[in-house]
Each structure stands twice: as C-alpha cells, then as structure tokens.
Amino acid sequence: MIINQVVSHIESLNAEERNRRHMERVFLQSDDLVKRIQRVVTDHGNELGISLGQSKELVHGDVLYMDDHSLIVIHVIPDELLVIHPRTIQEMGEIAHKLGNRHLPAQFERDQMLLQYDYLVEELLQNEGIPYSREKMAVKKAFRHVEHRH
Known part of the structure; x- marks a missing residue:
C-alpha cells in the first residue's frame, strides 16, 4: 500500500471512533518524521510506502490509513x-x-x-x-x- 496523505490525527477522533477500529502502529525515529518518501513496516508486519507532498511532515499520532475496521497510526520512538x-x-x-x-x-x-x-x-x-x-x-x-x- 502507498500512503500519499495523512488521513487524520488520532486526537481528532472520538473514543468511539478509535475503539471500534483495530489499530496498527508504525514506529518511527523522530528524524524519520521529516522524510517525505520512505518504506515502513507496521507492528503487524504490513509493509507501507509513504510518499507525501512537498511540505508535509509527519507528527506523532498521524493517521495514515483508516477504514471501518482499522487504523494505521504514526508512533514516535522515544x-x-x-x-x-x-x-x-x-x-x-x-x-x-x-x-x-x-x-x-x-x-x-x-x-x-x-x-x-x-x-x-x-x-x-x-x-x-x-x-x-x-x-x-x-x-x-x-x-x-x-x-x-x-
């Protein structure tokens, strides 16, 4: 799957929206948040390509994918x-x-x-x-x- 944009932010979703979806996380070093193009793997082993627009940087809690059943969220490694x-x-x-x-x-x-x-x-x-x-x-x-x- 190729991600071209951030769908939402986890804090903008209400508790019901978060709880009814299965959450996968993409763990990134803080330095990787500024990379527009990168290949990542979720904590469930799913591989994603990220290719964002010119001025977009990722932040902790960004939702990369969301459907009725699941979410993929950026999680920054301490x-x-x-x-x-x-x-x-x-x-x-x-x-x-x-x-x-x-x-x-x-x-x-x-x-x-x-x-x-x-x-x-x-x-x-x-x-x-x-x-x-x-x-x-x-x-x-x-x-x-x-x-x-x-």
Missing part, C-alpha cells in the same frame, strides 16, 4: 532528551542564548525546553547551575535545524 526547567524568564533567555550559539534544534513544551541529548550541553547546564533532567521521551515532531547566517 529519544534521549535534556529537559531544561528554567526558574525565571531571564534564566531561560540566558541559556537559550548560549545554546543558540551552538545552533542546536530545540522544542518548547509548557515551561520546558527540550533538546536531543548531548554530553557537552549537559556539562554546560551543570556548570551554569541550570535545572534540567535527562529523560527518554517521544517528541511530537522532528527536531529541525534553523537556517542561519553569520
């Missing part, structure tokens, strides 16, 4: 992350500036900054006394490098 818990907006600004100079992709959820694990960043956080934790988490979307010029 990454090793540094979760930064700044105490003040100034502390957030200062650490964001220092990390920005390294051109590291980051994501923000609630009052936390998420980065892919890097021992040098962990060392910086320890030296600066910035509260953080090292966690294994599934991110909802891929980490993207920002275009930059110096």
